[in-house]
Amino acid sequence: MRTQEFNRQHKAPAILAATHKRMLKVLDKEIESINKLLTKTISEVTEWQRTYEILSSVPGVGDGVTFTLLRELPELGQLSPRKIAVLCGLAPFNRDSGVMKGRRRIKGGRAPIRTVLYMAMLSAIQCNPVMKKFYQILVEQGKHKKAALTACMRKMMTIFNAMVRDNCEWQAN
Known part of the structure; x- marks a missing residue:
């Protein structure tokens, strides 16, 4: 809603500027x-607090991503990389039938996680050197940019899962 109001502010007549400022x-x-x-709720639960610290240590990941993952993915750190990708809707499924080879597409899973990871990945490929390099390699290999972004989202989710499982914060190496 804030973004919508902010965008409306730029296109609205000057007479409505005060209304938009109040609404913002x-x-x-x-x-x-x-x-x-x-933040208060997270500080009251020890497991959530540690998971919050772990996820927040990743460059390009903010409170929005962390809060969403804590809420939508309580299984984080307990599943295999493949299962966590399927649960988040980031695993590619083939569309083959007989001799026909279809395109691989992601489907299912928990949509709020996918939505928030997409926006986080746009930020992460700018400021996170590991994700930036991985994204650039995929694009140079000929992957479409959105497919490369989805692959980065899956890799990031796998990294989150491993970090929470091993109880360790982000390490750039």
Whole structure:
């Protein structure tokens, strides 16, 4: 809603500028209070607090991704890489029939995780050297940019799973 209001502000007539400013102020306060509530809730549960610290240590991952993963993926750190990819809807499924070879596509899984990871990956390929290099290699090999982004999302989810499983924070090596 905040983004929508911000975009409307730029296209609206000058007479409505004060209305848009008031609305943005209200939305900012609401977002701030929700973030405080989520942070307080996480600090009350020891397991969530450690998982929050682990996930927040990754460059390109903010509170939105961390809060979503804590809420939507309680199995994080307990499943195999393949199962976690399927659960998040990031595993490619083939569409073959007989001699016909179809395209591989992702499907199913938990949509909120996929949505939040997509936006996080756009940030991560800019500021996270590991993801940036992986993305560039895939694009240089001829993968479409969205397919490369999806592959990076899957790799990031696998890394998150391993980090939580091993109880260790991000290491660039």
